[in-house]
Amino acid sequence: MEACPISLGCDPTHSHLEGCFPLPGCRNIKDQFKEANLLIPKQAFTGDPNQAHWISDFHHIAPYAKIDHHNHKLLLHTRRDMVKTQSGGGFGATVSSTRWSKYGTFIAKFRSGATGPGIVTAFMLSNPALGEEISFELTGRDPKQVITNYYRRIRPVETFAKSAQHHLGGDKGVHGHNNHHHGSTLESHEESHELKRDSTKHDLVYKIEWTDKMIRWSVDGKVLRTVLAKDVNTPTLGGLPEKPMQLQLTVWDAGHAVETRDWAGGKTEYGPDNLDEYVTTVDSIEVACFDSKEGNKPWPGPDAMKRLKKAQTLEAEMAKRYRKMNKGKKNADSMFHGGQEYHGYEHEGYFARMWRYLEMAMLSLIKWTFVLLALVCGAAYFTQPKTTMTTTTTTRSSSSNQKNLGM
Secondary structure (H helix, E strand, C coil): CCCHHHHHCCHHHHCCCCCCCCCCCCEEEEECCCCCHEEEHHHHHHCCCCCCCEEEEECCCCEEEEEEEECCCCEEEECCCCCCCCCCCCCCEEEEEEEEECCEEEEEEEEEECCCCEEEEEEEEECCCCCCEEEEEEECCCEEEEEEEEEEEEEEHHHHHHHHHHHCCCCCCCCEEEEEEECCEEEEEEEEEEECCCCCCEEEEEEEECCCEEEEEEEECCCEEEEHHHHHHHCCCCCCCCCCCEEEEEEEEEECHHHHHCCCCCCCCCHHHHHHEEEEEEEEEEEECCCCHHHHCCHHHHHHHHHHHHHHHHHHHHHHHHHCCCCCCCCCCCEEECCCCCCCCCCCCCHHHHHHHHHHHHHHHHHHHHHHHHHHHHHHHHHHHHHHHHHHHHHHHHHHHHHHHHC
């Protein structure tokens, strides 16, 4: 649920308290991309997984992900686009599943687009809010090499233990990435493996198996790596990822940033007039849920529908109450929208507006009180001097007379 606001566009601070739906659960699928409507822009996604299987995360910036339904391929492009991004580097594409999985088997058959230095193609499970992931990564450094990795967020107490272990020289090659997520740290566990075939010239089958007990990475049926939960469930290593994740395919320019350039094989080249591009071609994607019954549940489900109905009832009651308070006033109905009143201030309610008017009246009263006091004091100032001078003169004359009389 922590990933809901980022990935589904549900912002609780601007939504009904009961209006945010749960994350769509895993469903068994095998996509061979015969239909173009399986992929939609992220901005068009309402959160309903029945809209499409995949969303293009950065379609509004660069529409570089598309389905070629004639050849039945998912195409992910990377090219330099200095007009929209204005970064000077290339911009790629990321495709994410509309459903979320906690454990399962995930298979993708694709040809990597990392045909030159700096380009990275990745097939992974990802929780964008936490930064956790399980991934295959192919870089432009070597097309016959693949990186397996998983990121696990270490809690503060684990971070302290990790720091102590590091100072003792026992971090066992685990790379730390500081992240201000409630004081926790994101840990990377990366390994490289040799491939029998060139990943940029052949369609290879990449497979991730993820359960509560292990993660296993395979390519073309050959197991490259297995990590068991019992071996990594320590304060130093933090265990395996255990939060729901989206399935993602992405291609991006890692050669532009200095921090990732060497890792990705060098600076990315886009040729004369920036016309060269790098394309990852996806033949198929398959998902087998850990819980086969999970995908059969309706979305958003009876509980979520009850919450939505409750939110709609609440909104109707607020609208009725507002109309009753403003009965007979012009445009009273048109000024109510979504349970909120609009009166030149963004989302100000009736009682908040009354309080604002009261504050304005009090400030006005204080202001005019000071003005009145200023006028009174000013009048007193201009009338008092004559009386004072006369009295003073009389007093001084009396004193002189007393002095002359020898008194």
